[in-house]
Amino acid sequence: MTHTRDVSKAGYRFLPGVFQYSAGVAALPGFRIERVRFADPVPMTEGWGRIAAWLEAMGRPRSAFCACELRSPAPFTEDGFRQFNNSYSAVLRDWGILLEDGANPVARSNVCPELAPPAEPGFHAFCYTVPDPQAAPAFVVAGSGEAAEGHANYRDHIVALGDTSPDGMRRKARWVLGEMERRMAALGGDWAGTTATQLYTVFDIHPFLAEEIVARGAARHGLIWHHCRPPVTGLDYEMDCRRVMLERVLAG
Known part of the structure; x- marks a missing residue:
C-alpha cells in the first residue's frame, strides 16, 4: 500500500497519485x-x-485548498487532458501548493455532464482545511475511472x-469500487465512515446496483448519481467519496 505524505502547514496528508492530482x-x-459547492x-x-x-x-491561506470537483464540456482526448492538466497545475504551482519535488497533494474529480454541459471547464466544488482541535476524522477520495493511473495513456x-x-459495466464498477476502497x-x-x-x-x-454498490456499504447514505461521463474518451464509469462534516452551497 502506498503511504501518505503530510502537508503539515496546510493541515492534511495526501495519498500520492499522478502529476495532475493526488488520490x-x-x-x-x-x-x-470543509466543502463548498457552487450553485452552478x-x-x-x-x-x-x-x-x-x-x-x-x-482566514485560511491558499495552501489550505486540498480538493476540488470540476466540470468540463466533453471528454478530453489524451493530449487534450494533458494540456488541461498542465494549465491547472500551473495555478497550483503559483499558489505554492505543489511540493518541492513537484508532487501535487490536491485531490480532484473532473467529469463531463451529458446534458446541458458548461461552455468551458470550471469548478463545481472545492475543499479546504480549517483548524479545529475537536474535529472528527475527515477525508476526500479523488475520482477514479476504470483504468489504472500513472501509465502513458488511459x-x-x-x-x-x-x-x-x-x-x-459491472466489471468497470467492481474495479472502481476496489480503487475507492484502496484509497480510503x-x-x-x-x-x-463516508x-x-x-x-x-x-x-x-x-x-449491479444492489449487489456491487449497496451490499458493500458504498450507498449507506444513498448514492449521488451524476449523469456525467469521466474526463477522458473511452472511460465510462467514475466514482469519488468523502467524509466531510460541514458543507456549504454558494449561490450566484
Missing part, C-alpha cells in the same frame, strides 16, 4: 475539512479567484474497453 486527502489531527459551475479563471477570495475571508488500461453491456484504507477510512458517495456514468447501473 485523496485526509485532515491531520487538529484540523477539519464557475469557469476556471473566475473560479480560482472566487476560491482565493473565500479562503481569505475564512486507453490501453481501461477495464472492459468499449463494453457498456450490463456485464461490462490508505487514508484511514472505509465505507462505514458521508457521501458520488457516481458518474451515463449508462445503466441498476443491474
Whole structure:
C-alpha cells in the first residue's frame, strides 16, 4: 500500500497519485475539512479567484485548498487532458501548493455532464482545511475511472474497453469500487465512515446496483448519481467519496 505524505502547514496528508492530482486527502489531527459547492459551475479563471477570495475571508491561506470537483464540456482526448492538466497545475504551482519535488497533494474529480454541459471547464466544488482541535476524522477520495493511473495513456488500461453491456459495466464498477476502497484504507477510512458517495456514468447501473454498490456499504447514505461521463474518451464509469462534516452551497 502506498503511504501518505503530510502537508503539515496546510493541515492534511495526501495519498500520492499522478502529476495532475493526488488520490485523496485526509485532515491531520487538529484540523477539519470543509466543502463548498457552487450553485452552478464557475469557469476556471473566475473560479480560482472566487476560491482565493473565500479562503481569505475564512482566514485560511491558499495552501489550505486540498480538493476540488470540476466540470468540463466533453471528454478530453489524451493530449487534450494533458494540456488541461498542465494549465491547472500551473495555478497550483503559483499558489505554492505543489511540493518541492513537484508532487501535487490536491485531490480532484473532473467529469463531463451529458446534458446541458458548461461552455468551458470550471469548478463545481472545492475543499479546504480549517483548524479545529475537536474535529472528527475527515477525508476526500479523488475520482477514479476504470483504468489504472500513472501509465502513458488511459486507453490501453481501461477495464472492459468499449463494453457498456450490463456485464461490462459491472466489471468497470467492481474495479472502481476496489480503487475507492484502496484509497480510503490508505487514508484511514472505509465505507462505514463516508458521508457521501458520488457516481458518474451515463449508462445503466441498476443491474449491479444492489449487489456491487449497496451490499458493500458504498450507498449507506444513498448514492449521488451524476449523469456525467469521466474526463477522458473511452472511460465510462467514475466514482469519488468523502467524509466531510460541514458543507456549504454558494449561490450566484
